[in-house]
Amino acid sequence: MRELIRCTNVCKDYARGAERVSVLRNVDLSVRDGTFTALMGPSGSGKTTLLNLIGGLDSPTSGEIEVDGLRLDSVNAGNLARWRARSVGFVFQFYNLLPVLNAQRNVELPLLLTGLSRSERRKNAGLALEIVGLGDRGKHKPGELSGGQQQRVAIARALVSDPCLLVCDEPTGDLDRATADEILTLLQTLHWELGKTIVMVTHDPRAADRAEHTLHMDKGRLVSSASGTAEAVA
Amino acid sequence: MSLFSLLWANLLRKPTRTSLTFVSLAIAFVLFTLLQAISDAFSGGVSLAGMDRIVIDSKYSMTDNLPLAYVQRIRALDEVDQVTNMSWFGGYYREPRNSFATYPVDPESYFDVFREQGISADTLARFRSVRVSAVASEALAAQYGWQPGDTIPIVQDIFPQASGSWSWQFELAGTFQYAGGELLLIHYDYFNEAVVGWGKDQVGWLVGRVADPREVDAAIRTIDGMFENSSDPTRSTTEDEYRRQFASQLGDIGAISGMILMAVFFTILLLTGNTASQAFAERVPELAAMKTLGFPDGSVAALVLAEALALCLGGATAGIAIAWLLEPGLEANLGGMIGSFGMSWGSALQALGLAALLGLLIGAYPALSAKRLTIVDALRER
16 A cells, blocks of 8 residues: 655644744654554644644644645645645544534535536535435534534535545544444444545544554654554654 | 525524624615715705806895896896896795795796796796796695695795785696706795785896806806995806805705714724624634635635625615615605705715725624634634
């Protein structure tokens, strides 16, 4: 399998008043295409920051990040936005759906950035909702759906433009155990059946168990790798 | 779905808030359109028909009369094609609230000077031949349901008759076209015969039509020069200027309207701007989510700005439409007092321009904030 994500000597600092805080310190990471990787670690260890960098939501203070052949650390904001629209699907802990749009339209939203016709957009959004098991809930607004259903809609939205990478930040953090299991099963299915590469940040060891590989972070460094397929060098 | 439906959905996010903002904008633009029409009526309401007319009034005051003999002297001038005399009559019909402009005029010359005020040959002949007759503008006759031949009683509060009566009776000869609303014309000769004391053999002012509109200034100089050293010197102006001077007695209507509108729109700007800022703060995570999905900074900012513009333009359009619907009623009630009262396409376009400016001002800060919004910070603050 080819290498999809490569981080080399990545550092990320934030300014907190006059003080500079190092959130990531010389992180090296390689993730192969078609793998399901969990990123674990205590609060403040830098795992969400690393996920944001991999997803093109933020840029590193230093180091190189290459995803699907594109150097994210050297492209401008406009190109990065276009790349995200094309190549990455995002799933967040709090779903981040637009409450004014129904499920169908929330899923259709990323397709407004593509050249697809209205009918194609509608069809693809309907298909994505079918994949996550909510084909009959397209007309419902987020407020009319349960937490698990909202997260399924968010996963459908992440899938709809057929990205090569799904980044999930605590996707089960706001859900009860049974619903969390359903969501994790869904992510596993997407990985196995559609071959999606998934990088998931989680606090929950049971969630991490669903992934093929687990990486651990502490104090801004990758400290261990549970598999040789996803390689981490601290 | 399209970006338009997203914009629409965002506007309807809080229907009560949007409705209240929309209504306040609509009311502000009703006020704007109506005040603009009133200001226009005072400051620029003279039609092209009046370009060749001059008004000859007392130099001392608009309320001072001029001798009736001036009519013949001015008519004899080469520069003047026709001249007619008019006076203020006042009074009311049946009840004090039924007041409108009533002028004693010379039926022989009036419609030669005011040619745009069309009257049928039969009605004019009747008006000329019957001394107690009167002609009413079509709007006035319609207002009170008058028909030719009706007796119109006007109760006076300035001019008693020689008989001691304060009630004057006129027979309606017919109607004439008058764009200014309500107007009643009565026979000057009848008025002059019947009145006692002040006002006899005097006229309020004269209106002349010059032979050559390019020679208006020369005609004004000749007329005023002719009476300069008399006991009743004149001050002549173009009809346009006369109306402006008349309006200025009430104050600078344009400035007053402008100040009222500035206060209204400043308040609207603050209130709507505050509402827009609150709405933006509530939506920060959603805007961050849109950026996460790949919507460029400019598109997200444009969406926020478009919402403010749509709200302001929608409110303005509703306001303009309401003002247009109110226009006929206001024209009937105000037209006689302030001249031609009417909305124009120009003022409607001005209102839309103002709405666009308001939308840009209200939407600028939230749009700029949306553009500068960093995804990571916005999601972290959630």
